[in-house]
Amino acid sequence: MQTASHFIAVDWGTTRLRAFLCSIKPDGSLTLVTRSAGLGVSKSPLSFEDTLMQCISPWEFEHGKLPVLMSGQIGSSIGWKETAYLPCPISPQELAKSCVHFNCNGYDISVIPGLSCQLENDNYDCMRGEELQILGWLQLAEENQKGRHLVCLPGTHTKWVLVEDGKIKLFKTALTGELFDLIANHSVLIQEKSKLFNQEAFDCGAAFTLNSEMGSFMHGLFSVRSRQLFGQLGKDEATSYLSGLLIGSDIRAAMNATEWDLTKIDKVSIIGAPHLSRCFSRVLESQSLKTEICKVTATTLLGFNSVFQSTNHLNKQSA
């Protein structure tokens, strides 16, 4: 069996499909050649096969039928091939070994499973797709594979991931982004959602949550409205203030989490959209915590490459 020098990474979530044609140099490093996009698991009117082929078949003429790695909701119960949630702690090698393989239209496809972990109070958490960012982050620096690290993946659902000695140990999900959208678009707190970001209002919201008494999130939210009523907050500043309030609350929960001790962790690595990552970084740094922002696409593709190298290696062994 020949070692492929190209593969296709597919990040296939609920609302979007993102496909990346990647090239691997002999030293194992990765270059993104080109990309395409399609509709997510719950959005596409086409079959999963047709949706995928629309995105990747244009690359066939030049490259042939490349190996395809897929992650995200495509591996869930509402996806194409259901994969189990693998329990943490887990190493990248164990994750790669558990991929579900099938053939479609002449393509060798591997679906990367999601992860689960057990938290306090007999409560479970789970992720599908974000694990690739962690695998990639582990490749970013040798020091990431030793010791205890906290990685923050802000988004619709923020994931806080504890990595220990190269393994994903556990993680916690916060509904930050989804709550922001719900409240900004549908509540009485904000009459008109502003698209302009206001740094001062954001800082004020974050400071309010971080400096308030314990457990006051439900009470603090009303300040979005009362501050407008009492002339402390402009209507066009309310959205940014709300964002600060929610991110402040998310970070406060992470600071109080019993699963890790943030004061004993060197830095928090943040992998997310640039503006959101800067917001999280700013609030964390205001609490005297060091942060590092990592590029989301590059890190995710490093993760896919890590799985690709492992499965490729396994294939070579079994060949």
Place this chain on the structure above:
Amino acid sequence: MQTASHFIAVDWGTTRLRAFLCSIKPDGSLTLVTRSAGLGVSKSPLSFEDTLMQCISPWEFEHGKLPVLMSGQIGSSIGWKETAYLPCPISPQELAKSCVHFNCNGYDISVIPGLSCQLENDNYDCMRGEELQILGWLQLAEENQKGRHLVCLPGTHTKWVLVEDGKIKLFKTALTGELFDLIANHSVLIQEKSKLFNQEAFDCGAAFTLNSEMGSFMHGLFSVRSRQLFGQLGKDEATSYLSGLLIGSDIRAAMNATEWDLTKIDKVSIIGAPHLSRCFSRVLESQSLKTEICKVTATTLLGFNSVFQSTNHLNKQSA
């Protein structure tokens, strides 16, 4: 000037208008004769005058043009006659003295102002309408007028009101009910809202918030989804679990509030819709706190009566 033996109380909020024809016995006690309903401040296509007249003019034939007391958003900037928010601490007498009076179509109308208070972090809170329930609660028992008491008004926005020696000292608003509606109807956490209440799931949600580490609300919310994914919670139980989670969080915030010390307060008085009041009572009692549930309409009308007696008394003095 003659002392009226009847008056009309109008609770006029954003979505609903509720008018009550009340009769006063010579000893000052109140009987509800009949009621009518109309559309709220932001809902009615008619003018405020026409909306009100539709509700109360049928009573004119028998009773003439009775005095009308109004409270709620009708006194706000989007209402009919804007009244200021009066700062706490405030006594019922001071509140009654600050009513805004006007004449409409031969009716003497008094609008009862809302209240504001200043909390930690230069944050204000406000209410319009709920203050009548507190005024009424003060009339329920003589002991309510002495010492420190906490009154909980659950609803779209829960109000926690600290009463001290017969005055409304301060209060805090939590977005509990509104968040419940947003999350139950619009989030990924709940696929299908269940109308059946499940006590066990509710208790489980409340226990989860109350026993979790500090500040974990944003993280805890995701358990609504993960518990369904991992078979710990039925789809038809998720709505009740979410309700428990939110009410637990609201109560936890009240227990941690620095403005009062719940362990030093005899009992929490709850004034709200029956089912919701029982939910709050159950969770508070699970935390070894005593509660008392008061009937919402009867208590509100007692509050209107207290204002009516004061303004009537003032009128008699000035006559």
